[in-house]
Amino acid sequence: MxxxxxxxxxxxxxxxxxxxxxxxxxxxxxxxxxxxxxxxxxxxxxxxxxxxxxxxxxxxxxxxxxxxxxxxxxxxxxxxxxxxxxxxxxxxxxxxxxxxxxxxxxxxxxxAAAQRAIIRPTDFRIGGLEVSARYHSAAAQAHIGGDLYAFANTPMGLRLLIGDVRGKGLAPVHLSAAAIGHFRDAAYTQPDLLDVVRELESRLACDLGPEDFVTAVIAEVDPHHVRLVNCGHHAPLHLPDTGTPTLLAPPAPTTPIGLAPEPTVQEVPLAAGDRLLFYTDGLAEARDRTGCMPDLQLIGRLCTGARLDGALDTVMAALNHHTRHSAAGDDIALILLEPVHDLARNPSLPQDASGPRQEPTAGDSDAPWAVGP
Missing domain, CATH: 1.20.58 (Methane Monooxygenase Hydroxylase; Chain G, domain 1)
Incomplete structure (x- = not known):
């Protein structure tokens, strides 16, 4: 309350x-x-x-x-x-x-323990891609949310899911686990991304209540392309090596999973040095004490650090600074990935090598990244 x-x-x-x-x-x-x-x-x-x-x-x-x-x-x-x-x-x-x-x-x-067991911060390199992911729980505000992410290294390439289950409390934790399990099954067995969405919709029907739904982005990434479908979720941010950050908004919006979505597949080329940021509304809609939300273009600039894990730590620190005088009440899930074309220069890291990381603190950062509500 x-x-x-x-x-x-x-x-x-x-x-x-x-x-x-x-x-x-x-x-x-x-x-x-x-x-x-x-x-x-x-x-x-x-x-x-x-x-x-x-x-x-x-x-x-x-x-x-x-x-x-x-x-x-x-x-x-x-x-x-x-x-x-x-x-x-x-x-x-x-x-x-x-x-x-x-x-x-x-x-x-x-x-909170169940949530951390389901979703934990991770850094890995696989299939010519370097990936870093972070999850921050809002348990300090007495809320456990339903933010989620998952990965599957399939013959079609690395597939990932990032999403947000509607609601707070214990029920979203159950739905997060169910969505992750169903995604991993479908990611390996369904050759097309739209079929993955249909499989998720079908399997989650028994777990979702009449007012429940899951906003989600499902992506298939290789070092040269990203294909994705968006079911009512925030658009990922494409950070080209040279150029302006771009939101990968779907051609037409559709409903979340659980509400009969009909998404379309987007395909975007990736070049060396490009990065992709996937996130939940805990980042996009975080407000400071004046009600201002972060500017995603400025967030993108924070994601251009030399290492992916350091870039995400910088984003989390800036977010903590942004919301330090307000009642932050939502979880945050972040995925940042980059094609790695020169594997000899960057030795491979085993999947989930880093394990859980300590949450960064805001320090004295004064990044001017807020925009009006």
Whole structure:
């Protein structure tokens, strides 16, 4: 739950308590409503942490005591019973909030571990291509998203998938794993990229709910060409060795996987020194405190470093700097690849050789890469 939502809920709890207090005083000593104040800690426990719930419980009890003193009813037996009920309700609400927070943290840790097992940062070289990929989880904001990527070294060339499952929580983790598994099966068995999409659509039908979908780009890359299909996902960024970065937007937009997409195949030639950047909306739609999003053209310039892994680390550091004063709440998946025509100059790296990498920090970078919302 966002900070604004928690604040609104806390104000609602305060208004309920104030309404009960005003009603009790208005009806006079003959009618006591202080027992209804137990609603306050119970409301707080459903949305706020245990510390806030404890504060609300103490405030509600103190308010009940003040009302009893005003009405000169503190020494009456029924008033003391109501106060005792209020204390018990506050203690229960605080315990419930603490227990719920603990369970939520455990679920988030399990989901984050599962996500890291499914998708981990990697660097490798294969088939005349050098590839680097990064995944950054938004677990620090208590959200586990459904960003995903996968690779398959097939007879047709290196095939890759990058996508984003709709929604947050544990369900996208399951759908990410299912999409990756189905993609790898289809990538090896289907000769045409459109058939890969159809196979994914068919196999995911049993896993997707009525409102679920997966935006995705599926690409087939060799050192001289890239062929890709785009199903409702952000267009990859082509970074030529000489020239202006270009978004590889599809000829016509189509729906995501799960919503009967009808994509077309794009083919783009690659030259020595060209690079391709695939990304999810965690990068494209990241906002700073003023609501500005990154400029993809400037992001492209950050991807021109001597090494792919260093270029992606630079992008991640700049993104952390860009969003450091805002509530970043989405995962980020990045793939950067480049044809390697001179293998003698660049010794081969085994697949997944680098393993997980430490997340970079923003440092003092002040890259002016933001554009208006």
């Amino acid at each position: 966002s900070v604004a939502s928690r604040t609104g809920w806390l104000w609602l709890t305060a208004l309920v308590g104030a309404g009960i207090a005003v009603g009790d005083i208005a009806t006079g000593p003959a009618t006591s409503l202080i027992g209804l104040l137990l609603v306050c800690p119970l409301l707080a426990s459903t949305q706020d942490g245990w510390r806030v719930t404890a504060i609300v419980s103490g405030a509600a009890t103190l308010l009940a005591v003040v009302i009893s003193l005003v009405e000169r009813a503190l020494g009456q037996g029924d008033t003391q019973v109501r106060l005792l009920m209020l204390v018990v309700a506050g203690a229960y609400g605080t315990w419930f909030a603490h227990r719920s927070a603990g369970l939520q943290q455990q679920l988030e840790k399990v989901a």
